[in-house]
Amino acid sequence: MACVLMELHNSSAANDRSHNMEFRKMVLAGYQGWFATPRNRLLRRWSHWSRSGEPRRGSSAIELYPDVREYPADALARTGYANLGQGGVTRLFDSDHEGVLDLHVRWMQDYGLNGVALQRFVVGIAEERGEWRNSVASHLKLASERRGRTFYIMYDISGHDGHNLAELMLRDYRTTIRDDLKLPASESYARQGDRPVVAIWGFGFKNRKGTPEHAERVIRELREVHGCYVVGGVPYDWRRNETPEGRRWLKVYKRFDMVIPWAVGRYRDPAQVAEHANTIWAPDKAYCEAEGIDLKRVIFPGFAWSNLKSNQRNAPERALSRHMEDTPSAPQNAIPRLAGEFFWAQAFHVAKLQTSAFIAMFDEFDEATAIAKAAEDRRMIPTDQYFLTLDADGTRVSSDFYLRLAGEATRMIEGRLSLTDKVPIDTVPDPDAVAREVQITHGFRGILGRDPDPGGRATYRAHFASGGTMLEFCEALVNSMEFRQNRSALKPEEWPDVLYKKILEREPDPRGRQHTEDEVRNGRLAHRTAVMLDSDEFHSRFLGFV
Incomplete structure (x- = not known):
């Protein structure tokens, strides 16, 4: 034997x-890393888990409850919720913890995920959150180097008032990201050829304050001065907006090396995915090929934000949402996951079109797009608060199901798994x-x-x-x-x-x-x-x- x-x-x-793949062909996920508890050594308070103060009944800012069984004990803080359905106190994790980042990157390694784009909100750079976000970035860098994963910075202009936006972003990249944290110098930092990757999300979106002049300056300096490969997170209708403003923004988008049209909430079931693949995705690809622009498509497992939406009047994090402007109502389980069929339909059509993908998101529990381990059923959530669970559509799935599925989707999109329109793994x-x-x-x-x-x-x-x-x-x-x-x-x-x-x-x-x-x-x-x-x-x- x-x-x-x-x-x-x-x-x-x-x-x-x-598996030394070009960035433009590599499937990566978005990573928020924005959760804090009173154990956070810098903030020393709750953030993103609730609208204010201790998470408790009626205050939740998240929709999907995480499975925290594998987290380090000293990264967990007790909440004000009632006990879990299966017994035991309720605890939530702090993102600024070396053990949490290492666990998440270990999951990426174990399940065959390449890595993540770390979201960096410009609105928080000069505030108390700045040092906290720098610490999360440092933890992610070390964990990625340790476990052979890839990461890069994705700026997000959500919530910023537009004042000195370009200068603030460029100074942050120059002094903090490049010189202080030395992220682009890491062997794990994403590169296209010899150019470090930097992404910017939000230019041209409704209710985002950035102007075309801001965008052009940032793109120009990142490319010409810092030698970066610049990615734009752009609206879904980025090339189809025929208004004068839309045409002006299209000229800006064509300056990006790559565009990632934001798709969360734009379709709701596999049939709509197929329709969009034919009527929007394929023409997008043809346009990009003609203009010499690289393209990734956003794929996501599902979406809901009934808890966050019900609390949005007082929620301090509401300005950081990417979807607040797009959804007039907030039903529970708004875009069902369908035991992976919805996510897999997107992955299938991306692979069929031979484009790459951006997975939204790794740890977005707020709007229930997270692929990280989450509560399987009511046994794993507090008994006094509604949360979406992975069995919401009537099929039991394991807490790691979407990590496993994302790993298979990565293999199929990158050409290492035969094309199939059927979910290839057991729930x-x-x-x-x-x-x-x-x-x-x-x-x-x-x-x-x-x-x-x-x-x-x-x-x-x-x-x-x-x-x-x-x-x-x-x-x-x-x-x-x-x-x-x-x-x-x-x-x-x-x-x-x-x-x-x-x-x-x-x-x-x-x-x-x-x-x-x-x-x-x-x-x-x-x-x-x-x-x-x-x-x-x-x-x-x-x-x-x-």
Whole structure:
């Protein structure tokens, strides 16, 4: 069995292509990172979870309730809601926490997501939020570097009064983003060719104060002075607005290197998606190709904001919403997720048109567009407040369903999965199969120092499904040609740090360090790895929520 596995591994590894993709072809998600609790070391108060003060019945500013079971305990703060339906107090997380950012980026890594665009609201740059947002950006940078993910900055002009808008944005990029935080210098920062990517969302939208002159100055300086590849988050009808103002803005949009037309709320079911793909998306693509502009399409899992809308009169964050102007009413479950069918229909038509995509959003619990782990049903939300749950359309799905689906959508849009109009994954995966997927991932990271390629994952998935053992899996990795070429030079005393950090994601304790070193010296690296992957500690840390 081990010999057969080794041959299959060598074959799949030889055929694997490294995933070093151009930015313009890379699927990425938006990332807010804007939630705060009294534990926040800078704000020391709640932000975005409620309209003001402690989250409690009737004050919620979010629609979709997060699944917080995997978050670090010291990143969670108790709310004023009643207990969860399944029992236990209600807690919510703080975005400005290294462990929270690392968890989110670990999910991106585990589920095959490339990374995110960090939203940076210009209105908060010069306020108390500025330092907080800088801290979140630094945490994201470190987590992305640690886990091999991509990130970039997306400015958002929502809520700004327009005064000195261009100067404020350019100074922030020059002094804070480039010089102080040194984000574009990171190996994980998105680049198109050798040009760092910077996006700007909001120019030309209704009730946004930026002018064409603001936009032209920002685009020109970012491109000509800083050498950036500049992306514009533009209105959905960006090239179809025939008013004099619309034609003026179109001239501005043509100066962007890429446009991302904002689509949230523009269609509500798979049939409408198909219609828009034919009547709007395809002509958009033809126009962009003729004008030499790159294009990404926004895809989103669903939308609702009944809690936020009901509280908008007093909600301090209402000005930061991208949709407040577009929706006259706010029913619960306004655009149903349909157990992934709505999201997948968008991904299918994007892939069919051979364009790329921007996923809205990773952590937008406010307007229920988040793909991050969320409450599956009423057991996982407070008993005294309405929240949307993932089973709202009558189908039970796992809390990680949309992360799994986004990973598959990424593969299909990037051409690594055959085109299909059917949702390709189970709504609730087999727990044993999920556990094996996690163990395969950590086994590859520990022994080979990388994530499994699709061919390798399929090989070992079949191995375990047919009754293969963990030891045989580890022996196949250790005996592979890839290991001999890339990892065999590691010394026994180096392996404890490698295995503990990659498999258990912690530093080795003295006893564990000595035992691991002894095992490697005795030719039992595979055995030691198998024991770690099957250990109670591994199951508790990584499989406790399967």
